[in-house]
Each structure stands twice: as structure tokens, then as C-alpha cells.
Amino acid sequence: MITNSEISVTTVNCMKCNAPFNSYLGASAYTLICPSCGAVHSLSSGALKSTGPKMDLPNVEPAIPVGSVGVLNEIRYVVISYSNWKENGTTYKWDEYTLFNPIHGTAVLSQFNGHWIYLTEIPPLVTGKGMTAIYEGKAYMKFSRYKGKLISTKGEFLYDFDKQELPQVTEYIQPPYMISGELTASSYTWFKGEHQPSESIQAAFNLKAMPPKKGIGMVQPFVGKFTSSSLATIIFLAVSFWMILQFAFYFTSGEQEVLTQNIHIDDSLTNKEIYTRPFELKGGLSNLEISMKSDIDNNWVYAGTSLINEATGDVFSTDIEAEYYHGVEGGESWTEGASKVSKIISQVPDGKYYLILAPVKPENLRYVDITISVTRDVFVISNGLVALGLILAFPVFYFIRRNYFEQSRWSNSDFSQYEE
Amino acid sequence: MSVLVNRFVCPICSTQTELDLNPPLLICCPKCRDSFHIDASKKVTSKYLLKFEDDSIPVITIGATGKYGNEKFTVVGRLRVVNSISVSNEWYLKFQSGKEMWLVENCFEYFLLDAKAESISGDIIRFSGVGSDIVYQDQEYLLQELSKKVKMKFDGQVPEDVVPEEDYFQYEACSRKDGSLISIVVYDRTSIELFRSKKINLQELELSTLTQFKNWL
Numbered sequence A: 001m002i003t004n005s006e007i008s009v010t011t012v013n014c015m016k017c018n019a020p021f022n023s024y025l026g027a028s029a030y031t032l033i034c035p036s037c038g039a040v041h042s043l044s045s046g047a048l049k050s051t052g053p054k055m056d057l058p059n060v061e062p063a064i065p066v067g068s069v070g071v072l073n074e075i076r077y078v079v080i081s082y083s084n085w086k087e088n089g090t091t092y093k094w095d096e097y098t099l100f101n102p103i104h105g106t107a108v109l110s111q112f113n114g115h116w117i118y119l120t121e122i123p124p125l126v127t128g129k130g131m132t133a134i135y136e137g138k139a140y141m142k143f144s145r146y147k148g149k150l151i152s153t154k155g156e157f158l159y160d161f162d163k164q165e166l167p168q169v170t171e172y173i174q175p176p177y178m179i180s181g182e183l184t185a186s187s188y189t190w191f192k193g194e195h196q197p198s199e200s201i202q203a204a205f206n207l208k209a210m211p212p213k214k215g216i217g218m219v220q221p222f223v224g225k226f227t228s229s230s231l232a233t234i235i236f237l238a239v240s241f242w243m244i245l246q247f248a249f250y251f252t253s254g255e256q257e258v259l260t261q262n263i264h265i266d267d268s269l270t271n272k273e274i275y276t277r278p279f280e281l282k283g284g285l286s287n288l289e290i291s292m293k294s295d296i297d298n299n300w301v302y303a304g305t306s307l308i309n310e311a312t313g314d315v316f317s318t319d320i321e322a323e324y325y326h327g328v329e330g331g332e333s334w335t336e337g338a339s340k341v342s343k344i345i346s347q348v349p350d351g352k353y354y355l356i357l358a359p360v361k362p363e364n365l366r367y368v369d370i371t372i373s374v375t376r377d378v379f380v381i382s383n384g385l386v387a388l389g390l391i392l393a394f395p396v397f398y399f400i401r402r403n404y405f406e407q408s409r410w411s412n413s414d415f416s417q418y419e420e
Numbered sequence B: 001m002s003v004l005v006n007r008f009v010c011p012i013c014s015t016q017t018e019l020d021l022n023p024p025l026l027i028c029c030p031k032c033r034d035s036f037h038i039d040a041s042k043k044v045t046s047k048y049l050l051k052f053e054d055d056s057i058p059v060i061t062i063g064a065t066g067k068y069g070n071e072k073f074t075v076v077g078r079l080r081v082v083n084s085i086s087v088s089n090e091w092y093l094k095f096q097s098g099k100e101m102w103l104v105e106n107c108f109e110y111f112l113l114d115a116k117a118e119s120i121s122g123d124i125i126r127f128s129g130v131g132s133d134i135v136y137q138d139q140e141y142l143l144q145e146l147s148k149k150v151k152m153k154f155d156g157q158v159p160e161d162v163v164p165e166e167d168y169f170q171y172e173a174c175s176r177k178d179g180s181l182i183s184i185v186v187y188d189r190t191s192i193e194l195f196r197s198k199k200i201n202l203q204e205l206e207l208s209t210l211t212q213f214k215n216w217l
Helices: A198-205 A228-252 A381-410 B208-216
Strands: A010-013 A020-023 A031-033 A040-042 A049-051 A069-072 A075-087 A093-101 A105-112 A115-122 A132-135 A138-157 A168-174 A177-183 A188-196 A256-266 A279-281 A286-294 A299-309 A315-329 A332-338 A340-348 A351-360 A367-376 B007-009 B016-018 B025-028 B035-038 B044-046 B065-068 B071-083 B087-095 B100-106 B109-114 B133-136 B139-159 B169-175 B181-188 B191-200
Touching: A069 A198, A093 A138, A105 A188, A115 A177, A115 A198, A138 A177, A188 A198, A188 B139, A228 A381, A256 A279, A256 A351, A286 A299, A286 A315, A299 A340, A299 A367, A315 A340, A351 A367, B065 B087, B087 B139
Parallel strands: none
Antiparallel strands: A010 A020, A031 A040, A031 A138, A040 A049, A069 A075, A075 A093, A075 A138, A093 A105, A105 A115, A115 A188, A132 A138, A138 A168, A168 A177, A177 A188, A256 A367, A279 A351, A286 A340, A286 A367, A299 A315, A299 A351, A315 A332, B007 B016, B025 B035, B025 B139, B035 B044, B065 B071, B071 B087, B071 B139, B087 B100, B100 B109, B109 B191, B133 B139, B139 B169, B169 B181, B181 B191
């Protein structure tokens, strides 16, 4: 019996096998199970008597022994019972521990696959229909609906229960919380549950070992610092900033054309070097776009290109190749390649320059006309796209990881929104 | 005469007990545990009721004091009701103003009930079972529990009419709107009473006995 601030036990002798066992509730107990033979002692007739069929006793010691005392969620509890349940018609089994405090009442600790949930009774202020239940302004998604079947139990209870009864249970989740409604012939009760880290249970009851974890718990929270909405906000701000920067780069780029030269390439120039007119770059270090526009049609042209600094002799080399093909196949027209191509050379300093071109054309093409253009300080989107990719890499990875986590969670549910 | 002014003298063991309630009432002698009925004219007759062997957890005891709504009260009586589902302890509170209420403990949840019941029609609960909704005074209530009284014991002092001889059924219902509670007690087809109740945190009542349970607060 619990008196003052201590816990002592009342000894009860089993009415079937006469074995003594402990009771923490004393006269407040309604149902007691003999831990030796499983005989059920009940107050249902008004006086404590052995009634009905014996209860199956657990064949393994519960993770939290009956009689354990611990502080959970700032409330001191003594564990007064342990029950092993299963979902009727399936192999899903879980454990329930009744926690008792004479001032705060009772709570339940539920354990499935090493994941723990702390449940307390709530008033039936649950609204909503179908797949959603609303409680205290929050929406909970339907996770399961089943009939529970009691497999084994030990300890004592403040109420009567029928071993044969199959409570109808409906569970809704909003991790790390859940709400569940439990209907029997004589009562309809709602509970609110909250995920408990197994470390907190182990610490609260000073346990040496805990059941191993498997999979994702029903209301196990996703470990991440960001909610979906906060991450979406961060992405929105980052992308907006990126777009502003890109617009700024675009509008501040000089796009200064410093050379345009037409070149006629015939067999006399094949594999020979062509020198362009010199041009001057002013305005500081910047990129340079070398473009080659041609009149090829279902053909190609190539120019090995070198940018030469007249004063220093520095050489910047690149290759430019234009291919353009088109046709009709199966009644549909197609194109491939382009007749105008360009290459970017980065960080070209000021100075006087000229280009040396080594053009190559197909032998069956008599000649090809090309126009070489050089433009300084052009806007290049590719760098920005790389930056955008880096910005989005983390949130994309985060969403993928989160989505995988939720799929795993809902794989245990008959109401999963995820396709298997 | 076993009642001297406001004091009851036990006809069996002569123990004197201060009367906290006005007759008519039931009183249990704190020493010999026999029960008696004191009528309006203060005549004492023996009332056979089951003797109370109290070995439950003494969070609330007769004689404990407390405060609710800035008003002090004393716990003067107790009913221990074993029903078909659980055990309830119903404590009778007498306030300094003369008001009387019940403090009910069921599975160590605590509720305050008005001492006065409302008589209602059975139509409200006709064809209704646990899990269904009923409407009373334009408010929807979910029937959460149905139990039948199996045995009752009493202690201390309680009004004479609160210890029914016959069995009764009791529904517990909760408002869908605001969580307020009602208990519907069905004695027979024509005698049905409704009690309004409110769930409370026991610490709200500043009970004098709670100091002994400081490690559980």
C-alpha cells in the first residue's frame, strides 16, 4: 500500500494456489493477477474473489519489472501492471505498463519494437471524420484500426477487464504525438500519447537493458532541425537571393563586342592558320565569349582557337565545333546541334589580343562561311546553376531522407498514403 | 437520546462525535464502526450497513480540510462504491458557507460534483449505449462508461438520502463541446438523476492530507 511518501506492499494470498504476492494498491485494487498461477482476483462481486479463467502469465520478464519506481515527465510513478497485447488476426504484439501515482492518477507506457509511447487519458473532445481526427486544434492522421487481444498479464488494475473482450482501437498520429480511441462494451476512452526516447525510460526506471529497436516507431519524430515549412522558407529565401544576384550579374554585365570578322574557308585554308584583326580589352579582368556562326546545313565545321596577348604572348586555347543536322523521320522533323556555337574563356586580363584560328571543314564541302565574334564580360548562367545546385543539394537531400523516413513509418499502417 | 445538541453519542460504545451535518443524516461511529440513522427530530436508529475496513491509499481522509474557490471545506463523509467496472470513493464536503459537494475519486482521477441532483427523463438515454451520443439541454454528450453498483459502504456523516438501498446503473458522459461531465444514475425507469461534475487536479483543493504525499506531487 502506498502511504505517505513511501511505497510498501500488502501481501495477498492467492485464493487458488495460496501463493503470496504483492499489492501496491491495497483496497483500491479491483483486479489482481496471481503471479504464480495466473488466477484472477476481482472485486466484481463486491468482495475480492477468484473469478473466471486464469490469465496467461508472461513467459519473459518485462523490460520494466512490476513494482519499479521512476520519475517520468516529472511525475513519480510505480509500475503496477504489465500486459502483452496483440492485434487480433495479426502477429503484431506490443507491451503495456500501467504507471500509478496516487495524486496524478494513472498513465500507460506502450512499447512496440523498442519504441515507447507515454499515454494519458483525455476527454473525448476529438472531432473530424474519415482519415483525420482533430484534437486541440491539431490534425492527426489515421494510422491503424484494430481489435486488441490480451495475451498475458501480471500485476494489478484499478478496473475490471474481461480476458475474452477485444477492445476496438483506432489510432491517429501527428508525430511525436498520437491519439487513440478504445471502445469496449462498458467504456469508451480516449488517450493522448507522446513518443518517449528509450533512453529516458531506461534512465527513469534505472534499467540495465532495453528492448532492441526495429524500424521506425509509430510516432518516432524525424530527427532534423528543420520543419518542412521552415526548410521551405529557407529555400525560398536562398533561391530568391540567388535570383536577385543573377539578375544583378545580368544587368551589370558589359556584353562588349570587341571583334566581328567574317572568314571564308575553302580548301586553300584547310589546316592553315588564320589571324584575325587585333582587338583591345579594357575594363579589368573579365570573361570572354568567342562565338562562331556558320552557314552549315547537315554538316560541320571546326576551328582550333588560340587567343594571343600581343604584349605578353600569353595564350588561351580552346576548340570550337559547330554541327547542325536536321531531317524528317516518320513524319516528324528533327534537328540536332546548332550552326552557332560559343566558348567562354574566364579571367582574361586587359590588353591587346588577336585570335589564331585553325579551321577544318568536311572534304565534301567546297567552302563554308563563318563569322567570328568576341564579346567581353558576358553573363554566364552556368556558374549560377552550379551555385543553385549547391544551394538546393542540402534541402533536396533532407527531403529525400525525410520522405524515406515517413515511408518506413507508414509501412506499418493499413492507411499509408505511400505506394508500396 | 443519543444526540446532545450537536453531538452524537454512540448507543453502542458511547463515543461522542460532533455533528457536521444537519439531520436527517447517516453517521458511522468512528470507534465501533456501527452505522446509525438520525432523523429530523434527532431520533437515532440503527442502520445496518457494511462496516468499513479502510486500507486504501489515504490521499483523502475524513476530517481533512481544503479550499476550493477561496472557500474552505471539511471532508465529513465517504461512500465507497464498488461497481461492475471499478471502485469509486465519494467524499462529502461541507463548506464554511454551508454549501455541500461531492469529491469523487475514480481510478485516482478526481471530480467535483454538485450535491444536488437533477431529475431527468429516461428518454435521454433510451436506446443509447456506450460510444453513442445523447443530447441534454442542447448539448451533446458522449456516453463513455456504464456501470452497475455492486456494493456500497459508508463512513463519517452523509445526508440520509445518498445511500440507496437498491442497485442502480450509472452512465458517465462527457460533453463533446467543452469536456464537461455528467453522471446519470438510473434507479429505475421512473427515477433517474443527473449530477454535473468537473474534473479537477487534486492539488487545486489544497488538501491538508497532501503534505504526506509530497514525493508524489
